Amino acid sequence: DTEVTQTPKHLVMGMTNKKSLKCEQHMGHRAMYWYKQKAKKPPELMFVYSYEKLSINESVPSRFSPECPNSSLLNLHLHALQPEDSALYLCASSLGAGVYEQYFGPGTRLTVT
């Protein structure tokens, strides 16, 4: 089973709202990732967690706050977002943080109004 699940599928939020995106995998993977993808562009890495510790933060604004409560779960907390943050947010996981293939979830399509 190579399934990564993400909820919600779609999210519309105002600039003053606080919301969270959730990602889950049960493949025993120890690395998890958040990517942001704008329309007609490739995904851009935001954060990497390895063994539940934040390993990479690609200079993401603090209005995005990741959390990895356990090895199966990854959250992205959103607060005071801007309209330009509207995008597809993809979660991925891999066996480790080395050169392993990443398996992606279906994404959350976020619209900030």
Added chain:
Amino acid sequence: AQKITQTQPGMFVQEKEAVTLDCTYDTSDPSYGLFWYKQPSSGEMIFLIYQGSYDQQNATEGRYSLNFQKARKSANLVISASQLGDSAMYFCAMREVYTGTASKLTFGTGTRLQVTL
């Protein structure tokens, strides 16, 4: 800094024909991995095939094969016997070791493949 280049923004192929999607890369790291992903309009990124920098043979997975030419720094994806369901965006990606405990995946700009009857 690593770089991935996909020079074909869009490609057309007839059903049952083979098609090659180009990818070149640039890295100074001797250890890296090359990946191809498919992204249908639904948005999910689907892993297709992987080639390690030290692999001696080209990777194959069903109808997908990777034409790896290390000296030319190219990693082209070949899809044989195209099907209508192959219509999607295809991304080439490369991973390099970023820190001792993490590595980073960088994507090319993608090639949109349309399979026609």
